[in-house]
Amino acid sequence: MLFIILIYIGMFIFMKDKAVQSVGNSMYYVIEMLEIIPVVFVLTSLIEAWVPKKVIMNSFGENSGTKGYVFSFLLGSLSAGPIYAAFPVCKMLLRKGASVMNIVIILSAWAVVKVPMLANEAKFLGVKFMGLRWILTVISITIMAYMVSKIIGDGSQLLAENEEKIGDGSQVFAKDKDCHISIDKQYCIGCGVCVRLAPLKFKLQDGKAILINNSFSEEVKSMIEEVVDKCPAHVITYKSNG
Ligand code: SF4
Numbered sequence: 001m002l003f004i005i006l007i008y009i010g011m012f013i014f015m016k017d018k019a020v021q022s023v024g025n026s027m028y029y030v031i032e033m034l035e036i037i038p039v040v041f042v043l044t045s046l047i048e049a050w051v052p053k054k055v056i057m058n059s060f061g062e063n064s065g066t067k068g069y070v071f072s073f074l075l076g077s078l079s080a081g082p083i084y085a086a087f088p089v090c091k092m093l094l095r096k097g098a099s100v101m102n103i104v105i106i107l108s109a110w111a112v113v114k115v116p117m118l119a120n121e122a123k124f125l126g127v128k129f130m131g132l133r134w135i136l137t138v139i140s141i142t143i144m145a146y147m148v149s150k151i152i153g154d155g156s157q158l159l160a161e162n163e164e165k166i167g168d169g170s171q172v173f174a175k176d177k178d179c180h181i182s183i184d185k186q187y188c189i190g191c192g193v194c195v196r197l198a199p200l201k202f203k204l205q206d207g208k209a210i211l212i213n214n215s216f217s218e219e220v221k222s223m224i225e226e227v228v229d230k231c232p233a234h235v236i237t238y239k240s241n242g
Contacts, residue, residue, distance in 0.1 A: 008022070008023070032082070033084070036081050036082065036085055037084075037085070037088075040081070040085045040088055040089065041088060043089075044088050044089055044092045047089075047092060048092050048095070048096070048187075051096070052234065053096045053097055053234035056093060056096035056097050056098055057096070057097035057098075059071050060072060060093055060097075060098035060099065060102045060103075060106075061097045061098060061099055061102075062099045062239075064099070064102065068098075068099065068102050069102070069105065069142075071102075072102040072103075072105035072106045072109065073105055073109050073113070073138070075106050075109070075110075076105060076106040076107065076108065076109025076110040076111075076113065076114075077109045077110075077113050077114055077115050078114075078115055079110050079114070080114075083107070083110055083111045086106065086107055086110040086111075087107075089106075090103045090106055090107055093106070095184055095235075095237070096234065097237065099149065100145075100148060100149040100152045100153070101145045101146060101148070101149035102145070104141070104144060104145035104148045104149065105141055105142070105145045108141040108144065108145070109141065112137055112141075113134060113137055113138070113141075118130055118134060121133070180238075180239055181201075181211065181224060181236065181237065181238045181239075182236070182237045182238075183209055183210070183211065183235055183236050183237075184235040184236075184237075185208050185209070185210070185235075187233050187235045188208045188209050188233055188235050189232065189233045190204060190207040190208055190209070191232060191233075192204055192209075193227070193230050193231060193232065194209050194227045194230075194231060194236065195209065197223060197226055197227045197230060198220065198223035198224060198226075198227050200212070200219070200220055200223065201220050201223065201224060201227075202227070209235075209236075221240060224236075224238050225238065
């Protein structure tokens with residue numbers, strides 16, 4: 001930020017015309033963001049609150065298969081708005097159990113295969129050009145999404161690393177070699193269901209659930225599956241390879 005301010009000061013001293021033009025362009029994007037981002041946040045919050053985690057997992061999760069692949073392309077291609085509006089939506093979908101592969105597909109389709117854009121492309125460059133570019137883009141996105149999912153792993157791990165980086169303490173995370181669990185503490189309502197069902201793994205602290213230890217015995221694993229299912233806020237993510 002300081003770096004950008006210094007650049008602007010330098011431009012105003014040495015290239016006043018360019019600086020004025022640059023400020024005008026920046027203000028255009030700031031106003032666009034201020035118009036779009038509040039709507040995106042409201043929509044994201046509504047989906048987060050009203051769409052059950054199971055629905056998101058069935059539609060976009062690791063086991064959603066071809067359905068998830070098609071839904072992800074449709075969601076990205078039919079969405080309106082600039083690409084930065086896709087990031088909060090994708091973070092919410094990840095929290096709700098969407099797979100990394102499908103998130104990459106949504107983001108990529110949002111950026112380069114929007115339906116209105118395809119119609120314009122066909123009008124100016126021809127149907128053959130648009131069709132060929134669309135096919136090759138879809139193939140490239142699929143390969144890229146597969147590679148990213150193999151490199152990144154699953155969504156809960158990605159979210160946990162991200163939360164750690166931004167340091168807001170909203171997520172608690174634990175893992176061993178073949179399973180891991182995370183709680184999105186920010187949205188925990190402190191009902192205590194997890195503590196009652198799996199007292200070996202959860203406890204309440206300051207009105208929020210936290211994980212007690214990193215051990216994943218077979219007894220704990222079966223308890224956690226029930227807790228994930230029963231958590232009314234759907235804030236627990238659990239993945240086991242075993
Ligand atoms: S069941 Fe869910 S909402 Fe309730 S305390 Fe546990 S994590 Fe929080």
